[in-house]
Amino acid sequence: MSLVDETQKLNFTFDGKAYQGHAGDTLASALLRSGVKLVGRSFKYHRPRGFLGAGTDDPNGLVEIHGKDVCEPNRQATTIKLFEGLDAKSQNRSPSLGFDVLAINDWLSPFLSAGFYYKTFMWPKAFWEKVYEPAIRRAAGLGRLIQEPDPDHYDKGFLHCDLLIIGGGPAGLMTALNAGRSGKRVILANDDFELGGRLLSDPIEIDDAPALDWVSKTIVELRSMDHVRVLDRTSVYGVFDHGIYGALETKTDKIGAPGARMVLWKIYAKSSVLAAGATERPIAFPNNDRPGIMLASAVRTFQNRFGVNCGNATTLFFNNNNALSTISDVQIDVRSGRYVIDTSGRKALNSITLNDGTEISTDCLAMSGGWNPNVHLTCHKRSRPVWNEERACFLPDTATLPPEMIVVGAANGAFTISEVFESAVTASIAMDLNPGKTPKTQGPNFEIQPFWHVKSKKRSWVDFQNDVTSKDITLAHQEGFSSVEHLKRYTTLGMATDQGRTSNVVGLAVLAEATGKTIAETGTTMFRPPYTPVPLGAFAGAHKGQHFKPTRLTPSHRYAAENGAVFVESGYWKRTQWLQRPGEQGWRDSVDREVVTTRSSVGICDVSTLGKIDIQGQDSGKFLNKVYVNTFSTLKPGRCRYGLMLREDGIAMDDGTSARLSDSHYVMTTTTANAVSVFRHLEFARQCLFPDMDVHLISTTEQWAQYSIAGPNARRLLQKLVDQEHDISNEAFPYMACANITVCGGTRARLFRLSFSGELAYELAVPRRYGDALIRALMKEGEEFGACLYGTEALGAMRIEKGHAAGNELNGQTTATHLGLGGFVSKKKDCIGKVLSQREGLIDDNGLRLVGLKSVDPNQNLTNGAHFINDNDPRIAEHDQGHMSSVAWSPELHCYVGLGFLKGGDKRMGDELWAVDFVRDHHVKVKVVSPHFVDPDGERLRV
Amino acid sequence: MIIHHPLLGPRDSAEFIYLGDASLMERPDPKAENAQELFYKYLYLRDNPAGEHKELWYHEQGDRSWLILTRNTVTHEITHVELARRSK
Missing domain, CATH: 2.40.30.110 (Aminomethyltransferase beta-barrel domains)
Known part of the structure; x- marks a missing residue:
């Protein structure tokens, strides 16, 4: 009775060799069924390795998934859902998995103990970077990074719910059912591609029937409820502030498949239930890392869920009665005083030796050193788990859990199925959910006798992924690295991709024994997000390449692009840098022509990128007096003035012009770069410093298309477009005048007589939607004057010729005095920055x-x-x-x-x-x- | 984090820009005799408490309100939010 569909065959390759598996398999189960036991080489010693676990706990079976030109390293074969055409390769071996030359490291192990890098590669100093580090990096390590862009798509999403349930095992399913039936909006995140958790692996009966019947019924009911959303293959990797959870959904493992490969969810939950289960612990006995030595729960999973026998002669070595449901030929119960003191078999286990001298031929050793509740997510908000002597495990500290989180099931130390359902019912009642009928289950109470490691001169593995042995831990203690955080960093215990899922507690126990402290006194290291690895691609989502940031196009963009424009990025904007005409050899030819045309006839420049802030209210003038060094309250309606703005520390912040359209209405312009920060600064001044002033602000940068028309023929060109009733002669509309006008037969416009180039110049603004039409009208009417469009280079050249300060001068270090604008600072009034601009060093x-x-x-x-x-x-x-x-x-x-x-x-x-x-x-x-x-x-x- | 905006309800903190200590609301009197000293203290000297902190946040991707939050810098618990312009 397995969950794989034998009628549906899937072809895949491992290290280039073809195999077949079934739908419902993981890569790991398909490999084991095909007789492949050797799947990896260890990190440091290059020891042959097989699967230790059968799911997210496995430290050994890391593989690369290959796509067309790229591959993804460090993926657990035990969590890859088999698909047709999967191309996987083993890692950290050369030339092959069967024959790995660096296995010599295993013989050199006496020299490769904890901290050996620091001790061995001390000198000569210059060798570290050039010789030692590159060599070590090649020899030690897991997957390789491919220096190619990731071809896949990743997506992001946001979800809201009343209750987030983390884990789809019996505790999670039961709570989801109760919450769903009570009408709560529920999200159930399950990291496996099947719901059921341990019920898929263990021979358990619920309501006098196989547990899978209960699972199937529950799934059918959950999926029938619209307000319950089940996220398969979704790992909650972090608990953040105020009920925000990060989760990664894997849609497919295939590289280059259509659609998003993974989705990064940000989940807003009013409350959460952690039902993340527990992870079985290995026992640290000599040579406990050979292929064929597995966790008892993994043996059961392969056997029951996938229908794969892990060996012909299975031996069970255990310290708790939970392991007894594993089908085995020989049982070694530590409570009988017998334990394993050595094993043999280079690439696969052949035999084990016990402390009483017995040698047992076996090709599968199922071990169980007890269970570690998966408490990690309870610790992301500073909680620390507490040691429970009776169950020999760390349990969540209920007093300091993240707000609105309840922990149920094995994650809270409920290791029997009866306890799991009891805890789900208790939690449901605590959350005011209808607890329903508790499913009927039976079985003995959980019993455990702590047994951590076997003392020996031989190496006993604690952290399989980083090759840390119990000897390394005692050595670290002898050398003074006795706090858990020091131990971790000195030996690298728990620092591999699995973050010590199977090894941390065993390591702590060995350290506790060496220091003579209890495990409770020794404590754990800090658990931080992410709980499971999250690819950087998922964090980036769609924000890559040209979509890394938004692009803002100017109103004249289309016209400019049609006319040879070269664009430059200015913040999010793409601005015309210059326009290349046929025959022009380099950028200088184009820029010089644009300057000469402007200074001798007329040039047009898109200045829509400048920040525009509409300021209205009775106190607008008074407000501007506060934010500009010079006075604006005395400016007459219909006139503009140059203004300089300081930060409160006296340094120049931005400059621009402000026009007074009426008594209570000004329009401010800012530089392109500072449009956002100036607006924020003005809102700060308005709301926080001068809340009593009657003044209102709104950004209109996007609303107006604005062109500078500069040069001796600027007025003659404008007169062709400005409607007759508006007199723009020098007398009627002098330098620094402004007005609301109409152009091109009634189109609303604003005209400002401003000049950045030093020529006779105007800025003409029309509602943004007319921007393209206006630039085309200006260029057409300008033909008789030989008018040109000019870009930011010509703009820059002309402002330097004219001596106007710009971004290079307003660089965050200069004051009005430095800029030669000291005379602008009004002596009659206060303004932001005035007091501190008078500091000794600045004047x-x-x-x-x-x-x-x-x-x-x-x-x-x-x-x-x-x-x-x-x-x-x-x-x-x-x-x-x-x-x-x-x-x-x-x-x-x-x-x-x-x-x-x-x-x-x-x-x-x-x-x-x-x-x-x-x-x-x-x-x-x-x-x-x-x-x-x-x-x-x-x-x-x-x- | 989630900030309970007094006008708009719960909003993700990603919509906001953080400025800092709410003492920036108390701009000194520029006419005071020791104005330079007062402005120096106002601008540069801050408490850095491990615990409750009153601070300014700007709802830039929203209604552009400046808010004063009372936030615990250790736990990130936000106990009070008010509009800056109403606090004076």
Whole structure:
């Protein structure tokens, strides 16, 4: 009576050899049925290994699953649901699993004890990185990482429920049934692909019938309830704050299958029931790691669930009566005083030797050293389990469990089926659920006599996955690593992919014996999420490649793309960097043309990415006075003003212009980069600092398409589009004017006479949906002037020519004084940052000041980031005079121009010094000039 | 974490931006004689309690309210949430 469907055959390969299994098999059960007992090599000694467990507990059977070009390492063969075409390979062996040259390590084991890396590879020091570490990494280790992108899709989802039940064994099923019948919204997360837990493996009767009958009935009823959701193959890996649980659902193990391979769920649960079961413990006796030595529960699982016999002659070695349901030929009960002192058989077990000298021929040794409740998830919120002497196990500490969590079944130490149902009923009553009729079960009470390890000069394995033996633990103690946390890190006990599922408690017991303390005094290490491994791909979900972050496109994007635009990423935005026209050889050709066209006729630039904040209310002006260094309450409606904003520590935060559309209505612009943080800052000021002001804010960055139209022909071009009734002549609409207007026959628009380039310029904004139409209209009407669209490079070149500070200058380290804007700071009013901007170190007369720089030899280029050193000083940091922050080729001046911060720079006009750039090995003699290279008096702005 | 927004009910903390100690609400008087000293303390000196802490959170992916939470920094238990603008 097994759960595999023998009529349905599935073909698979292991290490290249073809095998057949059945539907319902795991890779492990299919391999064992085919007679494959040797499935892996151990981490350090390369010892031959077979399966120890039959499920999530197995430390030995780690394999790679292969896809077309990639493979996934470190997967437990015992949890891989067999599928047609599965291609699996063993790990950590060379050249083959049967013959592994590094098995020599097993003979060298006296030199490979705990901490041997630290002791052996001390010197020469330089050898660690180049020689020792690479060699050790090749020799020791589990799977290999393939340096290829993961071809699979991963998804994420969010679920809400009244009750999350973790575990689909008898305790979980019973609680789910009670909760479901009581009308609760239930999620049942079961890490196996079959519901039933130990009922699938153990010969148990419920209501005088095989337990599987009860399981089938229960599943049918649960699946019939719409408010109960069963998540198969879903492992809850973490308990987080306020009822949030992380879970990983495996949809398929196949690589490259259509759809999502795994789903990472974030589950919001009002309460939870932990029914995670328990894990059987091995016993540490000499050579207890040979293929064929297994946990008794694993032998039962393979036998009953999968119909696979693990051996022809099975011996049972146990210390508790739970193991007695294992079918065996010979029984060795530690309570009789007999125990195993050695085993033989290199690649498979042949025989065992007992302490009374008896040698028994056996090819399967089923061992049981007791049970460890799976308490891990109870500890993610700082709870520590407590030792229970009677059951010889750690139990959850009910006083400090995560809020709203109840633990039932074997996870709470209920090791018999009667106790499991009792605990589920008790929990149901505690949660006000109708407990229903308790299923009828029988059997003896649980009995155990602790038995941890057999003392010997030979090696007895404790942690099978990291090759830690009881000798390593006693050695660690002798060398002073006696606290559990030190022991763990020194020996690597419990640090492999299974996180010590089978080994931790045995290790603690061996340590406790060595230190003469009790296990309770010794305590456990801290359990942290994730309880089970979660692939990074699942955390990333769909957020990879171009979907790693959102992309924002400007209103002119389509037009620009059609016209040779090269785009640059600016935050989430893709902005036009320049537009390449036929015949242009490199980016400089395009950028120079854009600058020259703009300065000589007219150029258009998409400035929609600038942050736009709509500010309304009676106190808007007063509010702006607080956030800007200069005064805005006196600004007349219909006018704009440049504003500089400080952080409270006095450092410049952002700059931009604000326009006053009416008495109680302003529109602020911010830089592209700071649009979000400025808005957050303004909301902080509004709600937290000045809550009594009548002022309201809303971001309208996305709502307006805004174009800068710059150059001597800017007005003539605009006049072709602006509706007749709006007079935009220089007299009616002077520099720094703003107005609500209409364009193109009635389309609502805003016009601002602002200039970043230094030319006669306007910014025209229309509702976003007209952005594409407007850029096409502007370019068409601009044809007669030879108008061009220009990108961020030309924008940058022109602002440097004009001496405007931008991101390179507002870099989070500069004050208004440094920027040459000290005069902007109003003396009549307070503003955010004003008090601390006056700190001694920030107002030093000889502090950094923004200056312009030109190369003395006009043929030399300037480099950004170069440091200034006085002519005859040594070129070392001690003599640093400041640095170059922005450079550009000026098509207007036919030379490079730069902006930089120079100590006492405002008093050093005309000085010559060196711009020293060791990174590019480029040192240039530069002359200090005004930062306003082009049109210093601003005449072009006002014509 | 889940934050019980006074206007919007329970919301995932991922919707919020954390700022820090709610003492940032108490901006000193810029006209005070020792204003620089007061602002220095206001901006740079913070308590770092293991236990109850009043702190500012901004519902950026929501209604843009600034909230004051009383949160236990050890257990993450949130015992009180209020709108910052109502706290003055």
